[in-house]
Amino acid sequence: MSQVTTAARPAAKAKAASKGSQSNQSLSWGSPVVYFVGLLLVALSMGPVLYIVMGGFRTNSQITTDPAGLPDPFVTQSYATVSTSADFWKPALTSVEAAVLTTLGVVLLGVMAAFVLARYQFKGRGFFYSLFAAGLMFPLSVAITPLYTVISKLGLLDKLAGVVLPGIAFALPTTIIILVPFLRAIPKELEEASALDGLTRLGFFWRIVLPLSGPGLITVGVLAFVASWNGYMLPLFVFNTHTPTLPLGVAQFSTQHSTDTAAVLAYTSLSMIPALLFFSIFERRIVGGLTGAVKG
Amino acid sequence: MSTPAPAALSAAAGAGGAGSRPVPARPAKSKRSGRGRTRAEIAILLGPALIVFVGFVMAPMAVAAYSGFYSWNGYGPLTNYVGFDNYKEVLSDPKFFTALKNNLFILVMSLVLQGPLAIVIALLLNRKMRGRSTLRVLLFVPYVISEAIVGVGWRLILGTGKEGGALNALLRAVGLDGLQHYWLNKGTAVWVLLLICTWKYLGYAIILFLAGMQGIPEELSEAAQVDGASFWRVQWHITLPLLGPTLRIWAFLSIIGSLQLFDLVYVVWGKAAPSVDVSTMASYMVLNGRNTLRYGFGNAAAVVMFLVSLVIALAYQRFVLRRDTEGATTDGN
Numbered sequence: 001m002s003q004v005t006t007a008a009r010p011a012a013k014a015k016a017a018s019k020g021s022q023s024n025q026s027l028s029w030g031s032p033v034v035y036f037v038g039l040l041l042v043a044l045s046m047g048p049v050l051y052i053v054m055g056g057f058r059t060n061s062q063i064t065t066d067p068a069g070l071p072d073p074f075v076t077q078s079y080a081t082v083s084t085s086a087d088f089w090k091p092a093l094t095s096v097e098a099a100v101l102t103t104l105g106v107v108l109l110g111v112m113a114a115f116v117l118a119r120y121q122f123k124g125r126g127f128f129y130s131l132f133a134a135g136l137m138f139p140l141s142v143a144i145t146p147l148y149t150v151i152s153k154l155g156l157l158d159k160l161a162g163v164v165l166p167g168i169a170f171a172l173p174t175t176i177i178i179l180v181p182f183l184r185a186i187p188k189e190l191e192e193a194s195a196l197d198g199l200t201r202l203g204f205f206w207r208i209v210l211p212l213s214g215p216g217l218i219t220v221g222v223l224a225f226v227a228s229w230n231g232y233m234l235p236l237f238v239f240n241t242h243t244p245t246l247p248l249g250v251a252q253f254s255t256q257h258s259t260d261t262a263a264v265l266a267y268t269s270l271s272m273i274p275a276l277l278f279f280s281i282f283e284r285r286i287v288g289g290l291t292g293a294v295k296g
Numbered sequence: 297m298s299t300p301a302p303a304a305l306s307a308a309a310g311a312g313g314a315g316s317r318p319v320p321a322r323p324a325k326s327k328r329s330g331r332g333r334t335r336a337e338i339a340i341l342l343g344p345a346l347i348v349f350v351g352f353v354m355a356p357m358a359v360a361a362y363s364g365f366y367s368w369n370g371y372g373p374l375t376n377y378v379g380f381d382n383y384k385e386v387l388s389d390p391k392f393f394t395a396l397k398n399n400l401f402i403l404v405m406s407l408v409l410q411g412p413l414a415i416v417i418a419l420l421l422n423r424k425m426r427g428r429s430t431l432r433v434l435l436f437v438p439y440v441i442s443e444a445i446v447g448v449g450w451r452l453i454l455g456t457g458k459e460g461g462a463l464n465a466l467l468r469a470v471g472l473d474g475l476q477h478y479w480l481n482k483g484t485a486v487w488v489l490l491l492i493c494t495w496k497y498l499g500y501a502i503i504l505f506l507a508g509m510q511g512i513p514e515e516l517s518e519a520a521q522v523d524g525a526s527f528w529r530v531q532w533h534i535t536l537p538l539l540g541p542t543l544r545i546w547a548f549l550s551i552i553g554s555l556q557l558f559d560l561v562y563v564v565w566g567k568a569a570p571s572v573d574v575s576t577m578a579s580y581m582v583l584n585g586r587n588t589l590r591y592g593f594g595n596a597a598a599v600v601m602f603l604v605s606l607v608i609a610l611a612y613q614r615f616v617l618r619r620d621t622e623g624a625t626t627d628g629n
């Protein structure tokens with residue numbers, strides 16, 4: 001199953017590319033319907049997002065008199081105020097720190113563990129794999145109250161590590177499940193050849209496996225980054241006096257400035273930008289990673 | 297790093313157990329030290345992930361199971377043993393069952409609504425057409441934005457009161473004044489939650505199904521078309537059955553997502569969630585545990601929630617996913 005997952009991807013792509021001639025025939029009857037459905041869907045999924053972005057360009061009196069209207073005139077003041085305020089930049093910075101550290105940790109620990117689970121024969125290998133896979137069944141919110149207890153016992157409350165370490169732990173299952181088939185697909189001959197050339201297993205890991213698994217590492221890295229960036233519950237529990245992360249910051253800002261709707265909307269749309277940017281750059285990787293997780 | 301560094305590292309680690317012995321192994325002993333080295337490598341590579349995972353994912357559940365027997369405010373030692381009182385309280389609290397009922401409502405309705413809808417849309421979009429990749433990106437946008445941010449946005453759209461919010465203003469603007477409603481209030485709240493969930497996760501289901509459809513060999517549907525089967529007949533008899541594994545995994549992810557629902561509820565309704573009947577197990581746990589400094593009680597609720605999720609997940613794996621894994625082990629697919 002696992003080998004097929006990675007091997008099948010280029011094949012699927014080639015198939016998708018060769019698809020044109022066949023589907024064009026059915027396109028002739030379905031085209032307007034398809035485009036109508038497509039546009040409707042885009043309108044529904046983007047509508048609320050555009051409302052938030054546009055609302056930031058309005059004044060509060062515009063919003064009060066007509067909550068559903070368009071900016072008239074365009075006012076950039078809310079965006080200017082929010083984007084220069086520490087209320088926005090400090091949480092943004094915390095989010096960056098947490099997401100970067102979580103991503104690095106997940107990728108490093110994940111690829112090391114996945115390498116062992118993919119390429120070493122030892123008793124208990126199946127058990128360890130199942131242990132990590134079982135983690136998929138228990139998402140953060142089930143464990144959060146007891147997790148808080150553990151974090152506070154370790155003295156990690158209000159520390160960045162209190163968000164980063166659990167973030168790594170909860171991202172490990174997906175990471176390992178995606179990476180194991182990936183690493184297993186590296187040909188055995190390569191390992192034998194490098195052994196003949198005098199490389200140890202760790203040398204093989206360091207000098208051959210890591211460079212070869214770049215795409216897989218990027219996929220799990222992107223998934224971990226987005227998960228950490230969007231995380232709300234963990235920082236909600238861990239950060240009390242610490243500067244919040246952006247999702248927490250948005251929620252706090254919206255209650256503190258509930259009368260300044262335009263500013264809340266501006267803050268909200270500015271917080272969406274990083275995840276959206278990141279996503280559009282790595283769109284293929286995210287989709288590939290999600291489907292990889294599904295198939296693997 | 298230079299070449300010998302990793303080798304030296306593993307050799308040193310391999311000899312670690314041998315105390316003060318010199319590091320380079322004699323040829324005569326090479327087999328045994330080789331095995332020790334392998335074991336050390338496994339420990340070095342697997343250890344850190346295992347420690348972090350067990351420490352922050354597995355251990356908390358053990359702590360929860362244990363501290364659920366105590367009345368505990370989250371600080372200081374566990375001294376006030378109360379036996380099964382916390383568990384009894386959770387299981388006799390109608391509010392907990394309202395929360396559980398909401399979780400199950402979202403779970404079933406998400407499967408029933410999002411599944412067929414996403415399949416039909418994915419079938420329609422599964423063809424080469426102008427702007428398909430743009431469409432795919434735009435459909436995926438709601439999924440990428442944080443639940444908390446989405447929640448703040450939707451709260452402003454839906455507004456408070458019968459005439460508040462952008463949606464009600466929109467209804468007024470198009471002359472549908474009669475449809476105005478206090479959407480976040482009792483009665484519609486849980487439907488609003490379902491709507492936001494559908495909005496946020498439908499695109500994800502569509503993308504998954506589209507990816508699954510790309511893996512289905514073109515030849516099959518081509519052959520059926522040659523034989524005169526209509527578009528929908530081809531989809532029904534060929535695409536859908538072959539999409540099975542993707543569908544079953546999607547359903548599993550959706551079920552788990554429905555059981556753990558928290559961020560949206562907490563951001564949109566906050567402490568008001570129970571009073572408008574929209575609380576979920578996770579929000580019940582947070583509001584009645586952490587927010588009232590009753591960590592023992594919260595942990596007991598966590599254990600109950602954990603068991604509910606475990607039973608549902610295991611049952612699903614046993615009865616639905618089993619076919620997929622069996623196929624995987626027998627024919628390597």
